[in-house]
Amino acid sequence: MSWEYHWDARQQEEIRELRLNAEWDAETLQQVKGALEATQRRVNRLELLLHGLLMYLENQGSIDRGTLEVIMRQLDRADGREDGKIEAPEEL
Secondary structure, three states, X not given: OOHHHHHHHHHHHHHHHHHHHHHHHHXXXXXXXXXXXXXXXXXXXXXXXXXXXXXXXXXHOOOOHHHHHHHHHHHXXXXXXXXXXXXXXXXX
């Protein structure tokens, strides 16, 4: 066997491996895309629900938007950072 034969065989093997990886990556991307779209639908639905609840509570006189914003800022800062999110407490 010549050196060129080994080189060609190795190249063919690498090409097959790259094709398999590309197919796997495309499949993974499709799965991630589906999961991201499902998550976005859930977030959109939760936003709608929260805005609806807030509007309902305001109309009932049960909540004041300014007070709610103060509470939200306090919760946001509770972990030492004002970053627009609340950190889940660590479980012991």
